[in-house]
Amino acid sequence: MCGGIGSRFWPYSRTDCPKQFIDFLGTGRSLLQMSYDRILPIVPKENVIILTNAIYADKVREQLPDLTDAQILLEPARRNTAPCIAWAAYHIAAFDPEASIIVTPSDHLITREAEFERCVRAGFEFVEANDALLTLGIKPVRPETGYGYIQVDEAVSGDVHKVKTFTEKPDLELAKTFVACGEFVWNSGIFLWRARTIIAALHDNAPEVAMVFDEGADAFGTAAETAFIEQRFASCMSISIDYAVMEKARNVYVEAVSFGWNDLGTWSALYDMSPKNKDGNVTQNCQVLAYNATGNIFAVRGDKLVVVDGLTDYIVADAGDVLLICPQAHEQRIKQMVNDARLSYGDKYL
Amino acid sequence: MCGGIGSRFWPYSRTDCPKQFIDFLGTGRSLLQMSYDRILPIVPKENVIILTNAIYADKVREQLPDLTDAQILLEPARRNTAPCIAWAAYHIAAFDPEASIIVTPSDHLITREAEFERCVRAGFEFVEANDALLTLGIKPVRPETGYGYIQVDEAVSGDVHKVKTFTEKPDLELAKTFVACGEFVWNSGIFLWRARTIIAALHDNAPEVAMVFDEGADAFGTAAETAFIEQRFASCMSISIDYAVMEKARNVYVEAVSFGWNDLGTWSALYDMSPKNKDGNVTQNCQVLAYNATGNIFAVRGDKLVVVDGLTDYIVADAGDVLLICPQAHEQRIKQMVNDARLSYGDKYL
Numbered sequence: 036m037c038g039g040i041g042s043r044f045w046p047y048s049r050t051d052c053p054k055q056f057i058d059f060l061g062t063g064r065s066l067l068q069m070s071y072d073r074i075l076p077i078v079p080k081e082n083v084i085i086l087t088n089a090i091y092a093d094k095v096r097e098q099l100p101d102l103t104d105a106q107i108l109l110e111p112a113r114r115n116t117a118p119c120i121a122w123a124a125y126h127i128a129a130f131d132p133e134a135s136i137i138v139t140p141s142d143h144l145i146t147r148e149a150e151f152e153r154c155v156r157a158g159f160e161f162v163e164a165n166d167a168l169l170t171l172g173i174k175p176v177r178p179e180t181g182y183g184y185i186q187v188d189e190a191v192s193g194d195v196h197k198v199k200t201f202t203e204k205p206d207l208e209l210a211k212t213f214v215a216c217g218e219f220v221w222n223s224g225i226f227l228w229r230a231r232t233i234i235a236a237l238h239d240n241a242p243e244v245a246m247v248f249d250e251g252a253d254a255f256g257t258a259a260e261t262a263f264i265e266q267r268f269a270s271c272m273s274i275s276i277d278y279a280v281m282e283k284a285r286n287v288y289v290e291a292v293s294f295g296w297n298d299l300g301t302w303s304a305l306y307d308m309s310p311k312n313k314d315g316n317v318t319q320n321c322q323v324l325a326y327n328a329t330g331n332i333f334a335v336r337g338d339k340l341v342v343v344d345g346l347t348d349y350i351v352a353d354a355g356d357v358l359l360i361c362p363q364a365h366e367q368r369i370k371q372m373v374n375d376a377r378l379s380y381g382d383k384y385l
Numbered sequence: 386m387c388g389g390i391g392s393r394f395w396p397y398s399r400t401d402c403p404k405q406f407i408d409f410l411g412t413g414r415s416l417l418q419m420s421y422d423r424i425l426p427i428v429p430k431e432n433v434i435i436l437t438n439a440i441y442a443d444k445v446r447e448q449l450p451d452l453t454d455a456q457i458l459l460e461p462a463r464r465n466t467a468p469c470i471a472w473a474a475y476h477i478a479a480f481d482p483e484a485s486i487i488v489t490p491s492d493h494l495i496t497r498e499a500e501f502e503r504c505v506r507a508g509f510e511f512v513e514a515n516d517a518l519l520t521l522g523i524k525p526v527r528p529e530t531g532y533g534y535i536q537v538d539e540a541v542s543g544d545v546h547k548v549k550t551f552t553e554k555p556d557l558e559l560a561k562t563f564v565a566c567g568e569f570v571w572n573s574g575i576f577l578w579r580a581r582t583i584i585a586a587l588h589d590n591a592p593e594v595a596m597v598f599d600e601g602a603d604a605f606g607t608a609a610e611t612a613f614i615e616q617r618f619a620s621c622m623s624i625s626i627d628y629a630v631m632e633k634a635r636n637v638y639v640e641a642v643s644f645g646w647n648d649l650g651t652w653s654a655l656y657d658m659s660p661k662n663k664d665g666n667v668t669q670n671c672q673v674l675a676y677n678a679t680g681n682i683f684a685v686r687g688d689k690l691v692v693v694d695g696l697t698d699y700i701v702a703d704a705g706d707v708l709l710i711c712p713q714a715h716e717q718r719i720k721q722m723v724n725d726a727r728l729s730y731g732d733k734y735l
Contacts, residue, residue, distance in 0.1 A: 361694040
């Protein structure tokens with residue numbers, strides 16, 4: 036899944052080049068490319084399918100030149116994860132309804148790739164042996180308030196558990212309790228299932244979504260698929276797969292894993308995951324001369340020298356035509372700032 | 386005089402386009418162009434001579450297309466004001482030793498141009514009638530610690546006084562005393578004299594400078610002048626006209642004037658002189674969305690939106706490949722920052 040617009044990282048992440056296409060960790064590979072590299076030992080490259088917004092078709096082709104156009108499914112509208120995942124499932128089922136699928140965001144960080152591979156292989160074994168919807172649940176390493184949590188029930192096989200409850204982002208006290216009691220894992224948004232299992236679950240739990248794709252049953256896997264999607268995809272309701280299916284279905288399981296995961300959902304998360312220089316600052320793609328300046332994150336597109344005096348725990352993000360200077364503690368306000376920029380200047384700076 | 390590099394306004398002012406070439410007040414005219422416009426009612430345009438560094442020849446031609454190349458004297462090296470003024474005086478004297486001259490920086494702000502014209506005309510009358518070196522002294526309007534002061538003696542004609550003393554930048558207490566006692570004016574760096582008067586004063590007070598130019602006596606005003614300057618100018622000592630002549634000569638006078646002068650020597654001075662928006666910020670050439678941000682100056686080259694949260698009394702200066710974020714209270718550190726940038730990156734960001 037590669038269709039997000041990364042607005043929480045605005046203006047470093049922009050509509051024309053959102054987060055997943057950026058070399059966010061200075062490794063020389065974008066988050067999308069790192070996600071692709073990570074999955075290749077498990078999934079043959081001809082079986083990798085990218086779902087993205089039509090406007091990012093060229094970006095995907097450029098960053099993943101090994102893929103054919105048939106492997107890039109272009110959503111004509113943004114409709115959250117349920118319609119995206121439904122399309123992928125119907126598309127794959129047209130070739131093989133028994134196919135097992137891993138669905139993964141393309142903009143997360145995973146540091147322990149071998150452990151990731153081991154966990155995913157174990158997950159595939161489980162969903163191939165059982166009529167199961169499996170989500171990967173990350174064993175929490177801090178009382179994070181920015182993630183959803185899943186309460187695990189008894190283990191059914193290895194690290195796989197029945198799910199007891201899904202829980203929204205908790206406050207700090209509750210998050211501490213969750214972590215201490217050992218029954219909770221973070222909802223990673225990475226899923227494994229067979230094509231026919233998720234399609235059946237969509238029928239049971241989100242019939243309004245399944246109905247749209249059922250209409251195109253004859254089109255999937257044929258030359259008519261694109262035209263069908265063009266015509267009907269936008270009529271899907273916009274809803275996440277968690278709300279549409281995972282929180283309602285009876286056959287939901289969670290595999291408790293630990294492979295150095297971070298969703299890089301916020302500037303602070305990026306700060307925490309990134310190496311600091313001697314001043315305690317994180318620099319993305321820029322040179323910084325810092326005086327009395329520590330705890331900052333400097334993210335700059337293009338070759339730039341940043342000279343800063345007297346700044347602590349700020350985000351300084353420069354994207355050529357937009358400069359953001361904002362305390363990390365106020366990063367949740369960035370969404371409002373993006374809206375204000377839209378109100379004042381239209382799409383120019385988005 | 387148009388050869389400065391404006392390093393106190395780095396990086397908004399850069400070696401390739403220093404302060405005098407920038408439209409610093411958003412009027413559509415650079416400080417140089419404003420200085421030219423201001424002098425035209427007094428000096429016929431064919432008598433305007435620009436002294437600048439050779440690297441700025443194209444900038445001057447571009448900004449003042451009415452001038453011929455013969456009116457642009459290109460210094461092959463930076464040698465402060467005394468050699469610059471000496472060259473101009475010898476150059477002009479070759480055409481007319483009786484010529485009266487006004488020497489003015491090109492990067493100051495003067496708000497009351499009619500009063501400026503009246504004062505300059507009165508000054509010319511004085512130096513044409515007397516063997517006098519005249520400097521314009523600004524009646525102080527605040528206890529400024531960033532300027533040099535001149536103590537005036539008795540009036541000799543209208544607002545023209547003999548000079549009692551030149552005084553370096555005072556501390557605040559002394560500056561308050563200076564302003565209160567009414568005997569002190571600010572040293573503006575604007576001078577009036579006849580060509581032969583300043584040349585005589587150079588002989589008397591700075592013979593090491595005069596000697597260099599005397600060697601070229603036959604060259605000035607001829608095709609040989611450029612070659613002479615190329616060969617000999619750099620051998621002049623680097624010294625200001627104040628040190629070389631004004632603080633030593635016997636025939637120095639000051640005209641006490643009041644025409645809304647500011648040397649725009651610092652970011653704070655620019656902040657003080659500029660209109661504030663509703664947030665109390667000053668913006669130079671950019672759009673700003675400010676949240677909890679006041680008292681700042683935002684100076685940006687190129688079309689840019691600045692979004693800022695939680696910043697008070699800072700300088701934010703963006704020049705494409707350099708971004709400076711610095712408290713206004715630390716602006717005297719910018720010189721050190723420029724040096725640090727040079728040490729780390731050579732001339733790349735200067």
